[in-house]
Amino acid sequence: MTVRIALLILLSFTYLLSQTPTGTEIIDRVTTIMSPENSFSRGTQTIITSSGNERVFEFESWAAEKGKSTLTRYTKPAAIRGQAFLMLNNADDIWSYFPRTKRVRKLASHAKKQKMQGSDFTYEDMGGGDVFQKKFKSTLLAEETRDGELVWKVELLGITEQDPPYPKITLWARQADYFPVALDYYDEKGFNTKSLVLSDIEMIEDYPTAMTMIMTDNKERSSTTMRTLEVTYAWEPSEGFFSERNLKK
Amino acid sequence: MKNWGVFLLLPSLLFGQPEFFGYFESEAATMELGTSNYTFGFNKFRLDVESRPSDNILIGANVNIEKFWGKTSWNIFDFLPGYTDSGMELIENIRDTILVDNMYMRVSFPGADLTVGRQQISPGVGYAWNPTDIFNAKSLLKPSYEQTGVPAIRVEIPLMGRTILSSVVQPEDNWKNSTKQVWFKYGLGAFDFGFTLAELQQPSPTSILLGDAFNVKRTLTGGSFVGELFGWGVWFEGAQNTLDTLVTFTPLGPASSLDPLEIQIDKTYLEYALGVDHTFDNSIYLLVEVLHNGFGVKHKSELRLQDYLYSLSGKGNSLMQDYAFFYAMHPTFDYISLSAIAFANFNDNSSAFSPMVDWNVLEDTNLSFQGSVFWGDDDTEFGLQDWGLTINVTSNF
Numbered sequence: 261m262t263v264r265i266a267l268l269i270l271l272s273f274t275y276l277l278s279q280t281p282t283g284t285e286i287i288d289r290v291t292t293i294m295s296p297e298n299s300f301s302r303g304t305q306t307i308i309t310s311s312g313n314e315r316v317f318e319f320e321s322w323a324a325e326k327g328k329s330t331l332t333r334y335t336k337p338a339a340i341r342g343q344a345f346l347m348l349n350n351a352d353d354i355w356s357y358f359p360r361t362k363r364v365r366k367l368a369s370h371a372k373k374q375k376m377q378g379s380d381f382t383y384e385d386m387g388g389g390d391v392f393q394k395k396f397k398s399t400l401l402a403e404e405t406r407d408g409e410l411v412w413k414v415e416l417l418g419i420t421e422q423d424p425p426y427p428k429i430t431l432w433a434r435q436a437d438y439f440p441v442a443l444d445y446y447d448e449k450g451f452n453t454k455s456l457v458l459s460d461i462e463m464i465e466d467y468p469t470a471m472t473m474i475m476t477d478n479k480e481r482s483s484t485t486m487r488t489l490e491v492t493y494a495w496e497p498s499e500g501f502f503s504e505r506n507l508k509k
Numbered sequence: 510m511k512n513w514g515v516f517l518l519l520p521s522l523l524f525g526q527p528e529f530f531g532y533f534e535s536e537a538a539t540m541e542l543g544t545s546n547y548t549f550g551f552n553k554f555r556l557d558v559e560s561r562p563s564d565n566i567l568i569g570a571n572v573n574i575e576k577f578w579g580k581t582s583w584n585i586f587d588f589l590p591g592y593t594d595s596g597m598e599l600i601e602n603i604r605d606t607i608l609v610d611n612m613y614m615r616v617s618f619p620g621a622d623l624t625v626g627r628q629q630i631s632p633g634v635g636y637a638w639n640p641t642d643i644f645n646a647k648s649l650l651k652p653s654y655e656q657t658g659v660p661a662i663r664v665e666i667p668l669m670g671r672t673i674l675s676s677v678v679q680p681e682d683n684w685k686n687s688t689k690q691v692w693f694k695y696g697l698g699a700f701d702f703g704f705t706l707a708e709l710q711q712p713s714p715t716s717i718l719l720g721d722a723f724n725v726k727r728t729l730t731g732g733s734f735v736g737e738l739f740g741w742g743v744w745f746e747g748a749q750n751t752l753d754t755l756v757t758f759t760p761l762g763p764a765s766s767l768d769p770l771e772i773q774i775d776k777t778y779l780e781y782a783l784g785v786d787h788t789f790d791n792s793i794y795l796l797v798e799v800l801h802n803g804f805g806v807k808h809k810s811e812l813r814l815q816d817y818l819y820s821l822s823g824k825g826n827s828l829m830q831d832y833a834f835f836y837a838m839h840p841t842f843d844y845i846s847l848s849a850i851a852f853a854n855f856n857d858n859s860s861a862f863s864p865m866v867d868w869n870v871l872e873d874t875n876l877s878f879q880g881s882v883f884w885g886d887d888d889t890e891f892g893l894q895d896w897g898l899t900i901n902v903t904s905n906f
Contacts, residue, residue: 309843315872338530338905339873353699360655362629366701366735368742370788378840378869482843505622505667509567 283398283414289438290431291393295326296467300495303488307379310481317377322497327389329502340377346507350389357507364504372425380454380475380484384425392416392431395424403435406442410435439468452478465493527560531571532905537579540897543593543887549579555610570612576605589817590888611658622665627658630677632692632705634735634744637834637852638800638826640780641705641731641748643690644679646823649834649852650863650881661688671696679709686710686724700736705729705748711824726753740787747781750804778803780826796836805830809857809889828890829856844869852891859885859892873905 281289305317318336323329330351333344342359354367372384392398396416404413411432418424428446433439439461445454454477458470473486500506537550557571585599586592613626633639637652645656665675672695679688690707710724731748753776784798805827806812812828820828832855838848845868853860863881870876879899885892 311843313843315844315869337872338532339869339875341530341905358653361631361653362656363631366634366742368737368740368786369699370740370742370786373790374788374792374794375840378844500667503667504671504673505665509617 280403281400281412283400283416286400286412286414286433286438287392287396287398287416287431290433290440291390293438293468294440295389296493297324297326298495298497299323299491299493301488301491303486303490305377305379305381306485306487307377308483308485315378317379322495322501324497324502325389329497330386331502331507332386334377343377344507345376345383346502346504347383347386348502350391351384351386354383355504355507362508364507369423380477380480380482381486382425385456385475391425392429395419395422396429401430404432406432409441411441412438437468439470454478464491467493527558529556529558530906531556532903534901534903536899536901538897538899540881541895542587542893543895545587547580549577549581551575551577565617567615567617568613569615571610573606573608573610575608577603585818585821588821588893589814590890590893591812592814592817593887593893613658620666622663624661624663624665627660628663629656630659630661630663631656632690633746634701634703634733635746635782635798636784636786636796636836637798638746638782638832640746640782640800640802640826641703641707641729641733643688643707643709643711643727643729646826649861650850650879652834668695671701681710690729698736700734703733705731705733707731712822727751728753742784742786744784745781747779749777749779751777780804792840794836794838796834798834800827800832800834802827802830802832805856807856829854831855854885854890857885857889857892859883859889861891871904875901875903877901877903 300320300322302320303318305319307315307317316336317334317340319332319334321330321332323331328348328350330347331344332347333342334340342357344357346355346357347353351372352369354369354371355364356367357364367383373382375381376383376386396418399415399417400412401415402413404411411434414431414433416429416431418427426445427448428450430444430446431440432442434441439458441458441461443456444452445456447453454475456473456475458473460471461468462471463469469488469491471488474483475486476483532555534553534555535550536553537548539546539548552575554574555571557569560568562568581603583601583603585601586595586597609627611627611629613624613628615622615624630644631639631642632644633642637647637649639645639647644659648654659677659679661677661679663675663677665673667673672693674691674693676691677689681687688707688709690705690709692703692705694701694703696702707727707729709727709729711727712724728751729748731746733744733746735742735744737743780800780802782798782800784796786794786796788794802825804825806816807830809829816828819825833853835851836848838846840846845866848865848867850863850865851861861881861883863879865877865879867875867877877900879901881894881897881899883891883894883896887893
């Protein structure tokens, strides 16, 4: 009898374990749900500095190949109207276009670490695709409740040889659909430099979509809010859309 | 090509739901030159209008209105090392202008873009110098400032992948005198490569002094690459140039006291710029670029009047042969960046350092302060000037 009970407990425990996905499996699911094949969106980017000054930018963004190729063009304010950025190969290749000089410039990968228009997002943060899968090793840390929802807490440790954008990221993803709701970014010293919170999540064309993303810089005490005004995943890129030719249009 | 474009483009521009934008720029400057101090500046209003009558057509134009104040009459010889005490005068009056700078139409076909009209053309990958750019010359203190429009016909044909074939023709009174340039650009891995051929007739180095209309035929064969090595951005832009005529002039009129001017230039010369840049983890951006211009003069003692005049005319990229340019920038405070430009002439050992504060005061308004200090003997390119200070405010709409 004792043996049977012990066996039952062991089987139940094994069953439960088998239902708990690994960190890698969670990140695979996160990547899938965050990477629709194509998208077009229009949004605002509001930067609030530590001194409370606010700047609002408007942009249009196109993405294809699950975020591997993106093109972002600013429409407001007037000072940067028409500035555009083309990112290919998950932001490994970046070209910028400045309408005032009508010049296209290829940026080296170090430019990925620059702030986009002085915001708390870097170009690298905006790059999509399979960065989490390729450049990090993922480990499930815990199950937690966040804002009333069950979430997985996953640690992503950068694989040095893959030149990860951050040495470490902690990610919280909803258990219900694996959509990420928060990310903490760490530097080499283990300091939580930036935090991203995704909210107002709506189901749009079968894809959960965060209509609001707030990135907080914990060092500079500034924050940037990205609000999605319009989004569709039904957009299809024409041939040659992600090109220098289109960057200048 | 001169004026008919205005009549052709204007109706479409006005009836295609045009968008208006532009900026107002005001600049005040002071500088110490020799024993004299000068103050001067300008107010500039630029109005751009763009219209898209259909998905495949873009019509754009802009008008620049510039009013200058302070010292607007300059003696060219005050800026020529070795000639400042010559007592000679060649006065350049800077006049207020209203200029239709650009007016063009771009038609996008499935396999090509055709742009016709006066348009800004900025080829090349260099930051401070573009040896393959036959249309513009940059100011070292403002290398990223917009360039003046060029009346031209341009065709860009995207080929496979990141490959683009483009050609520009700046028509003149006949095909022989027209400026022609072809670019072939392609991407390979983390690099973009380009090859170019060009032919143009450019004014002789004596044109400022004599007002002559004599042109020299220049052919250019060049190339460029831009990419990344060891985490640093790297680029190269260079060209082999051939000038096919040498002419000797005897000055007339006010300049008749000068010796005969002889355009003794090498028939072929090499010009190239090589640059690197990097953004460090502390957000400091650093850029270094060097230039070798075989057309420039190697030793200070060999400089002649026409060399200065040619350089001042903006047709050559540099007066002498070997230069370096440095730029560093750091976004230090909220909406305030600190930066500095430095450049040096290695042939006459003169240099300049120009720190700058750029403040994004309001969403569309920038205020900048730029100082400049110069080093070198009084008879050197940069040592001639002592210092300068510029305040600039630009408000976009």
